Amino acid sequence: MKKRILALALASVMVFALTACGNSDSNNAADPTSAPAATEAAGSADATAAPTDAATDTSTAAEDVITVMVPPVTSTYLDKMAVYAEQFHEMYPNLTLEITATSWDDHTEKLNTTALAGQAPDIAEVSYASIGTYVEMGVGINIADYMSADRLADYDQNALDYMTLEGVTYGLPLYITIQSIGANKEMLTAAGVDVASVQQNGWTYDEFLTAISNGTTDDCYGFVFASSAATAADYLNIFGISAGLTNPFTSELKYAYTSENMLNLLTAISDMANSGYTPNYGVDASQRMVMCETGNAMIFGKAMPLFEGNITKNNAAIAAADGTAVEGSINVEYAFLPIPTMDGVTESCYGSVDGLVALRNNDTTDEHLANVMLALDFLCSGDRAAATDAELYLDSVCESGREAMSAYVVEDRDAANLAAAAREISLVVAPPTGITAEMSSDASTLMSEVIAPKFQALLAGECTAQEMYDTICSEAFNVFGEENCETGFIAQ
Amino acid sequence: MAHKQTNNHKQKRFRITSDDRWGYAFIFFAMVIFLVFTIYPVISAIKTSFLDYKPFGSEYVGWENYADTFHNKLFFKAVKNTVIYTAIVVPATIAITFTLSVMMMAFSKKIQTVFKGIYYLPGIASGVALSVVWLWLYDSSPSGLFNEIMTFLHIPTQNWLNSSKTAMGSLIFMAMVSSHGTNIIIYIAALLGIDKSNFEAAEIDGANFLQKIRYIVIPLVKSTTLFLFITGIINSFQVFMNAYMMTGGGPDNNTTMIGLLIFNNAFTRSEFGLACAQAIIMAIIIAAISFVQFKVMGEDIEY
Numbered sequence: 001m002k003k004r005i006l007a008l009a010l011a012s013v014m015v016f017a018l019t020a021c022g023n024s025d026s027n028n029a030a031d032p033t034s035a036p037a038a039t040e041a042a043g044s045a046d047a048t049a050a051p052t053d054a055a056t057d058t059s060t061a062a063e064d065v066i067t068v069m070v071p072p073v074t075s076t077y078l079d080k081m082a083v084y085a086e087q088f089h090e091m092y093p094n095l096t097l098e099i100t101a102t103s104w105d106d107h108t109e110k111l112n113t114t115a116l117a118g119q120a121p122d123i124a125e126v127s128y129a130s131i132g133t134y135v136e137m138g139v140g141i142n143i144a145d146y147m148s149a150d151r152l153a154d155y156d157q158n159a160l161d162y163m164t165l166e167g168v169t170y171g172l173p174l175y176i177t178i179q180s181i182g183a184n185k186e187m188l189t190a191a192g193v194d195v196a197s198v199q200q201n202g203w204t205y206d207e208f209l210t211a212i213s214n215g216t217t218d219d220c221y222g223f224v225f226a227s228s229a230a231t232a233a234d235y236l237n238i239f240g241i242s243a244g245l246t247n248p249f250t251s252e253l254k255y256a257y258t259s260e261n262m263l264n265l266l267t268a269i270s271d272m273a274n275s276g277y278t279p280n281y282g283v284d285a286s287q288r289m290v291m292c293e294t295g296n297a298m299i300f301g302k303a304m305p306l307f308e309g310n311i312t313k314n315n316a317a318i319a320a321a322d323g324t325a326v327e328g329s330i331n332v333e334y335a336f337l338p339i340p341t342m343d344g345v346t347e348s349c350y351g352s353v354d355g356l357v358a359l360r361n362n363d364t365t366d367e368h369l370a371n372v373m374l375a376l377d378f379l380c381s382g383d384r385a386a387a388t389d390a391e392l393y394l395d396s397v398c399e400s401g402r403e404a405m406s407a408y409v410v411e412d413r414d415a416a417n418l419a420a421a422a423r424e425i426s427l428v429v430a431p432p433t434g435i436t437a438e439m440s441s442d443a444s445t446l447m448s449e450v451i452a453p454k455f456q457a458l459l460a461g462e463c464t465a466q467e468m469y470d471t472i473c474s475e476a477f478n479v480f481g482e483e484n485c486e487t488g489f490i491a492q
Numbered sequence: 493m494a495h496k497q498t499n500n501h502k503q504k505r506f507r508i509t510s511d512d513r514w515g516y517a518f519i520f521f522a523m524v525i526f527l528v529f530t531i532y533p534v535i536s537a538i539k540t541s542f543l544d545y546k547p548f549g550s551e552y553v554g555w556e557n558y559a560d561t562f563h564n565k566l567f568f569k570a571v572k573n574t575v576i577y578t579a580i581v582v583p584a585t586i587a588i589t590f591t592l593s594v595m596m597m598a599f600s601k602k603i604q605t606v607f608k609g610i611y612y613l614p615g616i617a618s619g620v621a622l623s624v625v626w627l628w629l630y631d632s633s634p635s636g637l638f639n640e641i642m643t644f645l646h647i648p649t650q651n652w653l654n655s656s657k658t659a660m661g662s663l664i665f666m667a668m669v670s671s672h673g674t675n676i677i678i679y680i681a682a683l684l685g686i687d688k689s690n691f692e693a694a695e696i697d698g699a700n701f702l703q704k705i706r707y708i709v710i711p712l713v714k715s716t717t718l719f720l721f722i723t724g725i726i727n728s729f730q731v732f733m734n735a736y737m738m739t740g741g742g743p744d745n746n747t748t749m750i751g752l753l754i755f756n757n758a759f760t761r762s763e764f765g766l767a768c769a770q771a772i773i774m775a776i777i778i779a780a781i782s783f784v785q786f787k788v789m790g791e792d793i794e795y
Contacts (some may be wrong), residue, residue, distance in 0.1 A: 116547055137546055281632035281654045448760065448761070454744050456654050457656060
């Protein structure tokens with residue numbers, strides 16, 4: 001009998017130990033100090049007050065925890081978030097920010113999974129293009145219901161428009177980023193390109209083609225754009241600008257990737273791959289800049305103004321010979337370039353807005369949301385916005401951020417790149433108004449299920465541009481209806 | 493008398509003995525865990541498959557998710573890809589592990605243990621880490637290891653993971669040469685269970701090595717082979733990480749397996765209802781294949 005009892009006890013311990021291994025969060029859930037106290041959050045801070053003024057109003061308010069999920073927006077962003085959380089707690093002693101750090105690779109999946117489980121963080125970082133997904137899911141929150149017009153007025157309207165779907169604003173912008181191409185200036189000049197003129201005036205696709213033809217050698221591609229897996233969407237969105245595709249939808253809200261412009265774009269990319277000017281295999285996102293730094297690529301994409309900092313650091317590491325430079329890298333002078341334009345196309349630049357959105361979860365109440373808005377506003381404005389934008393070499397998109405920006409003057413920036421970036425920002429075309437969450441979600445599905453997979457086959461020379469275009473048209477007609485798809489040329 | 497005997501028999505059949513109680517006590521905790529972590533999720537998945545799932549306010553849509561699945565070309569492409577992958581990987585892997593196990597039997601127990609350890613080693617490594625190594629091997633640029641070998645042999649370099657011609661083959665090759673450890677251990681246990689007198693009798697009759705394999709080993713390890721076939725097919729139908737890590741399902745969805753499609757629908761497109769419907773369909777397919785396997789291969793097996 002004793003042996004049986006002992007054996008039973010051991011079996012029980014083993015079983016419980018095994019289940020406990022996968023349930024490390026349960027202790028936190030039971031801890032009243034770490035669980036969101038949304039239901040008790042009465043008499044919380046005045047949501048309409050500016051973030052810096054409300055501290056005194058909350059001294060007697062109930063404790064509340066606000067969860068935030070963010071990826072490393074900049075190399076120091078996650079470290080800074082810990083500091084921001086402390087600052088916020090000092091301003092509002094009853095409110096605590098609980099930060100969940102993610103990586104860029106798993107951020108969207110983690111956010112989707114928690115949102116679907118009704119456990120979304122109160123605040124999360126998203127790109128404007130993803131907002132439709134969360135609205136469709138039913139977890140988006142109209143922040144205008146909880147924030148005063150005064151506070152919303154701090155943010156630039158054009159940036160707020162990106163965070164708005166069907167007239168409802170779901171979040172606050174952190175920055176407008178421009179995404180284009182960059183190059184090794186010396187190699188580009190050797191290929192016969194007047195780099196200064198291109199940066200100041202733009203260039204045609206024919207000029208670009210001549211340049212990459214001249215720049216292609218046995219060891220160097222004239223042009224490399226990250227194209228493996230999900231980055232194929234970036235290639236089409238960003239380089240699609242050259243063919244006049246500024247958004248998946250036209251201003252008449254017709255699906256744009258069935259237009260002649262798309263066929264022109266696919267033909268151009270296919271020709272570049274077949275000519276050997278660009279790799280006919282999928283290039284990882286991490287490889288494209290490395291290929292430029294090692295002299296294996298003359299022009300690369302996607303590129304952003306902030307890459308000047310990365311390349312400058314690598315040059316310094318080469319000079320210091322401290323072993324931290326990219327293996328095999330050479331000294332590179334970075335040139336930020338506009339996307340070339342094809343015939344009949346007005347020059348523009350791909351812009352995207354990233355920001356923080358408020359999301360609904362099982363614990364959401366009106367009182368809790370008022371506190372969430374305080375945190376949302378705090379994280380997107382003032383010094384926090386300025387620090388992020390300065391590190392990204394971008395201008396701030398809110399008044400308080402611009403005021404704080406003076407403390408973040410970045411030294412040693414190339415004047416030509418700075419001017420080129422400013423010119424590109426002025427060329428960004430805002431998304432058409434009236435795109436619904438469903439349209440946005442359907443376009444995203446078409447991109448991930450049809451266009452991006454087919455694009456790899458196009459690069460590998462396994463299908464023609466016409467075949468890929470026909471497939472896109474066929475699938476898009478099924479999804480949107482032929483009458484809602486643009487099949488002619490989109491002139492601007 | 494006969495009536496009394498029947499009553500006694502009934503009483504005996506339904507009496508719970510002290511040993512029974514201990515038995516139930518032992519399985520109680522395991523049953524609770526099984527019910528909570530296995531049965532409940534299955535029931536929940538079946539329920540969700542009839543919903544347009546949303547975290548706040550799901551809508552009952554009847555069989556719509558199943559209808560959408562059967563109207564989705566990508567689902568059938570994923571089924572086709574999975575069947576091709578399984579049809580090659582499972583038999584090939586079993587053939588390789590059987591051959592390796594038979595070869596190991598010639599050595600002493602110590603040497604066998606060393607080989608078992610070596611072959612089992614990849615099994616304890618993280619699948620993600622292994623995928624990263626394979627990504628390096630299959631790197632499509634000229635500096636990829638396989639491409640360097642191709643260049644050395646004056647053969648054109650290949651776009652291993654990004655070409656429709658080679659992507660599926662690359663995944664199959666990766667699966668075929670990895671993870672034999674568990675199968676080898678199971679096969680060696682089965683081989684050790686064969687009575688030596690069978691081989692002695694065969695030798696007296698003048699049987700050569702291949703005849704001993706054909707007429708003694710293969711029939712006597714048939715139950716093990718059936719087990720490995722069934723578990724292999726189940727695992728292969730659920731393959732996810734290889735495609736997710738190596739190709740992302742591309743190019744042109746030529747390596748999108750059912751597992752990856754379900755994952756994408758659930759966690760990328762947030763279509764939980766559709767993903768659950770596809771998961772239920774996959775479970776039915778696997779159950780049907782396993783049933784057929786038992787019927788076809790299991791008839792003359794004695795346990």
